[in-house]
Amino acid sequence: MMADTIVAADIRINARWVIPIEPAGVVLEHQAVLIQGDRIAAVVDQQQADRQFRAKETLDLNRHVVLPGLINMHGHAAMSLFRGMADDLPLMTWLNDHIWPAEGRYVDEAFIRDGTRLAIAEMLRTGTTTFSDMYFYPEVAAEVAHDTGIRAQICFPLLDFPTMWASGPEEYLRKGAALIERWQGDGYIMPGIGPHAPYTVSDGPLRETLALAVDKQVPIQIHLHETAFEVSEALEKSGHRPTQRLADLGLLTPTTQCVHMTQIDDSDIRLLQASGAHVVHCPESNLKLASGQCPVDQLQRAGVNVAIGTDGAASNNDLDLFGEVKSAALLAKVVAGDAAALSAHEALAMATISGARALGRADELGTLEAGKLADLIAVDLSDPFLQPVYDPASHLVYSSHSRQVSHSWINGVPQVQDGRLTRIDVPDLMLRVQAWAERIRDKNHG
Structure with missing residues (x-):
């Protein structure tokens, strides 16, 4: 890519850490993940992203680790x-x-x-x-x-x-x-x-x-x-x-x-x-x-x-x-x-x-690489009881709680934003679940 070529992106995610999964065992720091349409356009250093990309939306996740969904x-x-x-x-x-x-x-x-x-x-x-x-x-x-x-x-x-x-x-x-x-x-x-x-x-x-x-x-x-x-x-x-x-x-x-x-x-x-x-x-x-x-x-x-x-x-x-x-x-x-x-x-x-x-979809899913589908998540590691963070991969497996998942995208579409589901009406769902619970409880214990 030419240094003076500016590439358009839909979403830019500035992440404190990125775990791309491949190459294996790698944790990248201060990276930008660029999403264009339903694909990952690039995973690059934030300074390089400043020079090469212009995004419609930028998200600063300075306390987060970003990885594949x-x-x-x-x-x-x-x-x-x-x-x-x-x-x-x-x-x-x-x-x-x-x-x-x-x-x-x-x-x-x-x-x-x-x-x-x-x-x-x-x-x-x-x-x-x-x-x-x-x-x-x-x-x-x-x-x-x-x-x-x-x-x-x-x-x-x-x-x-x-x-x-x-x-x-x-x-x-x-x-x-x-x-x-x-x-x-x-x-x-x-x-x-x-x-x-x-x-x-x-x-x-x-x-x-x-x-x-x-x-x-x-x-x-x-x-x-x-x-x-x-x-x-x-x-x-x-x-x-x-x-x-x-x-x-x-x-x-x-x-x-x-x-x-x-x-x-x-x-x-x-x-x-x-x-x-x-x-x-x-x-x-x-x-x-x-x-x-x-x-x-x-x-x-x-x-x-x-x-x-x-x-x-x-x-x-x-x-x-x-x-x-x-x-x-x-x-x-x-x-x-x-x-x-x-x-x-x-x-x-x-x-x-x-x-x-x-x-059978390893060519499209499972890692953060340019050209793959934009299915990714961000996990907030700023909780006081997750400190200090020496190794974010270790924290994701051994220390963190899944409710610290703050953001999620599938096909480049936001599914979780700041811990809230964007596509599911949770209050309505809870009413339905409660109705099922009462019906099952009554028949089992009535």
């Missing part, structure tokens, strides 16, 4: 309306005796609309700019996300048995194909297929899942190796571990996202390596349900891409990805027996570029 790679958004409803129970008891009956009683389009909006409000407020969802009435969740302007991978559910959304595999797949048709190619909504788990989906529907995924070029996200019981039951019934079964069916590919993976051995890791499949780690849900521990450090050393997710608010009980990143970093050290495992920078990468890789 976080990517929450697994959740069930509308389950936020079940937050705290059935705590301190093992997974299968939680599912069979509480969650599945409650879903049958309450989940409809209105539940999905209000529950998804509540989840999106929480995620935006705590730094997430892209999320992955696997739940009923995915067409409603997709509309809510699109209307709000948040990116979302929407995986339609698939199970052997009927639910409120479909009567069986044939209807799940037919409705799912319509979802893909509606949203494929959209900038915000990324449709995908969400077969629930190997123990709830038989071989026939899994083969049809693969055929649809290949035909439409969409990803598959599946709960896999979540508990020791799941693995032992599969071995008892078929003689094969669930990962081996999926590999034999052809379902492990570079567009497959394997959620949980708490019970894995060397053979599972070899299958992940060979296939290029991704792992989505949900540390807090796995801890709370006592499901097990994903060996993140071992997987990363084997070259497996590990992204991160919160799971649903019914088993977490929040959708705060910064909290999840902290839990992941701490847990990885204990599991590996190594205090150097999953450093602060590596943990932040899990929540950004690793998620982008799992989505």
Whole structure:
């Protein structure tokens, strides 16, 4: 760029610190992030920005760190309306005796609309700019996300048995194909297929899942190796571990996202390596349900891409990805027996570029680089109890609270300004949530 060439930009953000994620482990100081339209135009020294850019709007964030928006790679958004409803129970008891009956009683389009909006409000407020969802009435969740302007991978559910959304595999797949048709190619909504788990989906529907995924070029996200019981039951019934079964069916590919993976051995890791499949780690849900521990450090050393997710608010009980990143970093050290495992920078990468890789969108998301989509957040580190700040990456993972997210942009559009949501009517949403809470409380305790 010529020194005397002035370039127009829409937004200039002057940041005390910038963590671009790539190059890895870098913290830049006194940088300007320039946004033009829906893209990042440049990340340059503020003095260089003075010489080369003229912006319509300038934001001075002199106490803040700016980084890419976080990517929450697994959740069930509308389950936020079940937050705290059935705590301190093992997974299968939680599912069979509480969650599945409650879903049958309450989940409809209105539940999905209000529950998804509540989840999106929480995620935006705590730094997430892209999320992955696997739940009923995915067409409603997709509309809510699109209307709000948040990116979302929407995986339609698939199970052997009927639910409120479909009567069986044939209807799940037919409705799912319509979802893909509606949203494929959209900038915000990324449709995908969400077969629930190997123990709830038989071989026939899994083969049809693969055929649809290949035909439409969409990803598959599946709960896999979540508990020791799941693995032992599969071995008892078929003689094969669930990962081996999926590999034999052809379902492990570079567009497959394997959620949980708490019970894995060397053979599972070899299958992940060979296939290029991704792992989505949900540390807090796995801890709370006592499901097990994903060996993140071992997987990363084997070259497996590990992204991160919160799971649903019914088993977490929040959708705060910064909290999840902290839990992941701490847990990885204990599991590996190594205090150097999953450093602060590596943990932040899990929540950004690793998620982008799992989505197949690493060329557009996950780092702060010129030409990428303008999905970014700012976190205020001026709180007295965050002082002194020697290393902002360390603070983001180990010290700060996600409510210090002060600003958020998706596609260059402000979503959070000075801690306030710009696209969601919070008072109206709270009235709706309260109505659901009263209805669920009355039926459960009446």
